[in-house]
Structure formats: C-alpha cells, structure tokens
Amino acid sequence: MKIALSIGTSDEAVRFVKQLGLRHVVSGLSGTPSGILDFSSLMRTRTFFEAAGLTWDVIENLPTTHYDKVMFGLPGRDEQIANVCTSIRNMGRAGIGVLQYQWMLLGGLRTEYSPTGRGGARYSRFDLEVSQRMPAASMDWLGDGPYPHLPDRKLSAEEVWDNLVYFLERIVPVAEEAGVKLAIHPDDAPIPSFMGVARIMTSLEALQRVIDAVPSPCNGLGFCQGTIATMAGVDAVAAIRRFGGQGKIFFAHFRNPRGQVPKFDEVFPDEGDTDMFEAVRAYREVAFDGVMRIDHCPGVIGDNDRSHRSFAYQVGYTKGLMQAVEAMDDSTTAKGENGLQPALTVNKTAKEPPDYPADGENGLQLALTVSWQQDRDMIFAQQLGVNRIVAEVDRWDAETLSSVRNRVEQAGLKLAAIEKLPQSLYEKAILGLPGRDEELERVCQAIRNMGVAGIPLVSYRWTSPWDRQSEVVFRGRGDAVVSGYDEARPPRTSSSVEQKVTAEAVWDNLTYFLERVIPVAEKAGVKLAIHPDDPPVPSLGGVARIFHDVASLIRLFERVPSPYHGLDLCVGTLATMPGADVIETIREFGANKRIFMVHLRNPRGTMPSFRDGFLDEGDVDMLEALRALQSVGFAGPIRAACPPEMVGDTVWGHKARALDVGYLRALLESVERDGF
Incomplete structure (x- = not known):
C-alpha cells in the first residue's frame, strides 16, 4: 500500500508531501476546451513530480466536462468518447497507470459543513431529508458549482446504466492497449436518485455489476472506503476483501465516516464506524499494492485552505496503522512474556502516591x-x-x-x-x-x-x-x-x-x-x-x-x-x-x-x-x-x-x-x- 495525497504542482505542496514521508501523489487536471488530456501537459506534470522525487500514479476524476454528454445520453457523446480514448492513450504514453472517473450525474452531495465535531472541528454531513428539502444547496457543498446539465426530465436507473455500459464498451479496449486501469468511484452520497436522476453506484451489487458488465483487467474500482461505508447495511472491511480478492481495487480513498444513509458525518479516522485497523489488515490480506489516498478531512482550527494540519493528522494515523498491522501479522512473540524483574530500590517509608491518572482512567x-x-x-x-x-x-x-x-x-x-x-x-x-x-x-x-x-x-x-x-x-x-x-x-x-x-x-x-x-x-x-x-x-x-x-x-x-x-x-x-x-x-x-x-x-x-x-x-x-x-x-x-x-x-x-x-x-x- 502506498499512501498518497492529492496535490497540485506547487513547490510548497511538494515539500509538504515529502515532509510527511510520502513518495506518491495523486493529481487531477482541469477540463480543457478540446476535451482531451494533452500529452505534453501530462508529461510536464509528471516531470515536475519526478524532479521532486515523487511518483504520479493516478489521475483523479476525469473532468466531467469531458464526458457529461455520455452520462446524460446527449448528442455529441461519441465525439466525447473519442476524446476520452485519446486522453487514455496519452496517459499510457506518459506512464500514468490509473484513471479514476465517476458516474454521478449531479455530482457529490453534502448538506452541511459546520463545527459539530470534537473540539468544534468542522465536519461535512449528508442528511437525506435536508437534501430533498433543499436540493440545490446539496449540489454545491464544496463550492464547485452546479454540474453542467440540470435535468429537464427524469432519468431512470436503466438509462443511466445503459449510458455507462455504452461508455465502457468503447473505452475499455483502448485502456487495455494503453495499459491504463479505469477506476470508477461510487456515488457519494449513495442514494438511489437525486432531483429525478438515478444514481446507480450506490451498492456493492452495483459495483460488482459494473465490473461484470465489461470484463477486463483494466475495468475496476476507485474504492472510496468512506463512501462504501455509508451505504446502508454495508460492512466496509468485508467489501475490501470482496473486491480486493478479485483484484479489482485499483485505487483507494481512506476515510472513516460515522453513520450511513440516510444521514452521516465525515469525522476523523479514529472516530468513525469502521475499524480502520481491520481495514488495513484487509487491504494487506488481499495484497493491495496500489495507491491509498487520504480523503476528505475535518476542518481544524487555524488550518490553511489546503487543510495541511488535518491531512497531517490523517497521514500520521494511517502510517501508524500500517506499521502496527505489519507488526501484528508478522509477530510471533506471545503477549505478556516480558520477563520483568524489579531492579531498583524504593523508599517504602514514604507514603505511596496515587496511581496516575488520579481519575481512574487506564491505558496509555x-x-x-x-x-x-x-x-x-x-x-x-x-x-x-x-x-x-x-x-x-x-x-x-x-x-x-x-x-x-x-x-x-x-x-x-x-x-x-x-x-x-x-x-x-x-x-x-x-x-x-x-x-x-x-x-x-x-x-x-x-x-x-x-x-x-x-x-x-x-x-x-x-x-x-x-x-x-x-x-x-x-x-x-x-x-x-x-x-x-x-x-x-x-x-x-x-x-x-x-x-x-x-x-x-x-x-x-x-x-x-x-x-x-x-x-x-x-x-x-x-x-x-x-x-x-x-x-x-x-x-x-x-x-x-x-x-x-x-x-x-x-x-x-x-x-x-x-x-x-x-x-x-x-x-x-x-x-x-x-x-x-x-x-x-x-x-x-x-x-x-x-x-x-x-x-x-x-x-x-x-x-x-x-x-x-x-x-x-x-x-x-x-x-x-x-x-x-x-x-x-x-x-x-x-x-x-x-x-x-x-x-x-x-x-x-x-x-x-x-x-x-x-x-x-x-x-x-x-x-x-x-x-x-
């Protein structure tokens, strides 16, 4: 497993990532008028990271403007598909091995971003009742603005599925030739529909269906553990074993929300519902060797607009988990066999101090x-x-x-x-x-x-x-x-x-x-x-x-x-x-x-x-x-x-x-x- 952050091409970002002890980065590219990820731009970005001693493994989130007509089944979709194929070939030539994309026709959804967490930390929240009452506000949760096509009619799940399969049938063969893996991100929030438009990547069965729809070693998942953990009734650790066992986790997002649909909060990784130690063990068991990006983070007091303090905490936490899991799996020492023998003299005439801490709490x-x-x-x-x-x-x-x-x-x-x-x-x-x-x-x-x-x-x-x-x-x-x-x-x-x-x-x-x-x-x-x-x-x-x-x-x-x-x-x-x-x-x-x-x-x-x-x-x-x-x-x-x-x-x-x-x-x- 390779821990990564998503960063841009700035010297400060590179220094920060290296100081965290990371060697891998994830980066996205803005949409272009041509609808193509230009080879020269890809090489400039790759060269920038390599000069800093970093490896650019994943392009995260193909710009939706490059394939929005495909998602909605609109005229012009074949031209967009041709451009996406060119982008994939350019990625292969540039040596970038994973392209994450998503099929959320109206984008990611959140309903609140407020200081409701421990110590007043700002947590993002999704509440289905609020999203139904105020749908427009739910679409603009991080300031990205509305998606380019607001629906003028309802789109059923089968229509959205047909559009996705049409897309995959045409780009997967190109990805195989280029040596690029395609990783679909589940719908966040994982609800069945929004504003009359179906959201289809909302269950483990749906993720399996997309894998099976166009079988290929290049067709798999951008496994957002946090999103999957918010799917009603889903065990995220079991999901890691299920899809990792198939070799279909190409890229992972590592976060730990609290709650599931219809309502959840994005909290610090040590306080969510998933046992993150067991999650890391599961990735290790299935021999996942891809990039694991530290995902959405709570807002911490005094942090900068790139959330460096919060990301630093989460990187440290993830590193500690990985070290501990490796040690536990490799350990052959029985717990408690330490052979301790008192060796120092203590004055027993003085009164004994109370055990620390005085409030009776135990543990480190x-x-x-x-x-x-x-x-x-x-x-x-x-x-x-x-x-x-x-x-x-x-x-x-x-x-x-x-x-x-x-x-x-x-x-x-x-x-x-x-x-x-x-x-x-x-x-x-x-x-x-x-x-x-x-x-x-x-x-x-x-x-x-x-x-x-x-x-x-x-x-x-x-x-x-x-x-x-x-x-x-x-x-x-x-x-x-x-x-x-x-x-x-x-x-x-x-x-x-x-x-x-x-x-x-x-x-x-x-x-x-x-x-x-x-x-x-x-x-x-x-x-x-x-x-x-x-x-x-x-x-x-x-x-x-x-x-x-x-x-x-x-x-x-x-x-x-x-x-x-x-x-x-x-x-x-x-x-x-x-x-x-x-x-x-x-x-x-x-x-x-x-x-x-x-x-x-x-x-x-x-x-x-x-x-x-x-x-x-x-x-x-x-x-x-x-x-x-x-x-x-x-x-x-x-x-x-x-x-x-x-x-x-x-x-x-x-x-x-x-x-x-x-x-x-x-x-x-x-x-x-x-x-x-």
Missing part, C-alpha cells in the same frame, strides 16, 4: 505540551482527540497555578503536569554556589503551591547550561528543519562557568537538593520527574553532566529513593546514549514504577552525532516502545517532543504535531487491541 494517555494561555492550542488538542495537557508556566504562585488548572479544565481538558521547573529557580543549586538555600526554598514553595493547586507532576533537569543544539542547521525529510547535535561543532548559545564543576560535585549538589525537596514533594503530593541530559555528553560548558547513560539514572534512584521521584523518560535522549537499549530501559524503570511521564522523539544516530526527525523515521521502533510502556502498566502522559519545522508551519509546529499525534494515536489504539 496522549498529551500535548501547550501554553496554558493559548486557548486556540487547547482547542487544537481537543480536535486531535487529546484530552491531557502538559502546561508551560512562567509564574509559580498558588493563585497562578490554580488559574492554570482551572483554565485547562474549563476547556474540557485535564492538566497532567507542568513542563519543567525553570532553571532560574535553582541554577545556583546545580552549581553549588552561594545562595542555593534561598533557591531551594523557592523551589519548595513552588512545589507546595502545585500541591495546593492540585497539580500532580512537574519535570525538571539537572544541567547547566541547558543548550543542546549545534550551530549547524540540520535538514531532514523533505528539507524540514530538525534539531540535532554534533560534537565537532560547539553548542549554538552555550555559556560557560568561571570554574569547572566535576561530576562528583554535581552529584553532591543534586543529593543536597533532593534531600530537601523530596520531603516537601511527598507532603504536597507532587511527583518530580527528572529528564536525562540532552545531549548525553559527560560535560558541557565546563559543567559535568551526570545523566548521560542508563547506569547514572539507576544510581540516582538508589541514592535518594522515593516513590515521588522518577523519570521524565525521553525516548530520544535514551536512543542517543551509546549502547543503550531503549526498550529494555523502559521495561526496567517501568516495572519499578519510576517512569512518571514520557517524551517521544525518534533521532537517527547516537553520540557523538545525531539528528532528530519525525517519529516514524528514526532508529527507535515506536510501536515496541509503546508496547513496553503498556506492558509495565504505565498510564502517565505521553507527548511528542522536538517536532521538525515543516513548510508553512507555525512556530509551535501545528502541522508536525498533528502528524505525530495521528501516528501515535494509531499505535496506541493498536497496542491496546486484544491479541496484539
């Missing part, structure tokens, strides 16, 4: 790190189906922290944690400088205030300086800007201390810090989660960095044991530690309940040089990482970190975060399935 929990003052970002999180927030704050008084929690909860979300105590609160404590006791008191008061505000968790780091990026700008997939580190190049903004601080001094300073802070945290009911050193180097700027390997993390929890002290486990940082086994480390610390929160990023390479990238392309098997977290019963916040900078994205990285969240959601849903 996706979270996003956002500024609590950015309402639009919290709405964005809801629209992606994320209901936990890890907040960034700049004030630590009880009133502000309570306001943070209240604002998050008023948005319908849950505040899982605060992202890192600021270094300014305790830098002297790290370096062992005069004034550290005053800093420690400020830290303790901040923790007390978190307890008063009911915030259960905060992360911190024990590094000074904090800089991790090299001067060089790393370029990733599709020329995306990614973070990274190269030991041969100094950090970009690193500062140095006047006197070097040794590893033992840093250890002593940390012990001094924890011996005073942890009792306060235990009393306040607030967990502390330390983030490993990033990059994991022995020293930086004259200050030793002590958490650059797994052994140092084990030493930490043995040195100052407490059930309120654990890891902000950064999978990416672990992956860049030479010799570290990420999955086994998760199992070891997770089995001892020392993982409180998780950062997911997926770099390539280990020290002395690495670069970050998208979650689906690094050295860590993210599916196995999540399976390991599930196997140890982890239920804290999991969030993607360090998203690459994508074309046209915001500073916060909405497109990249949507891609990551979609990918992780599919993996999380998969690991929680029975039998995985």
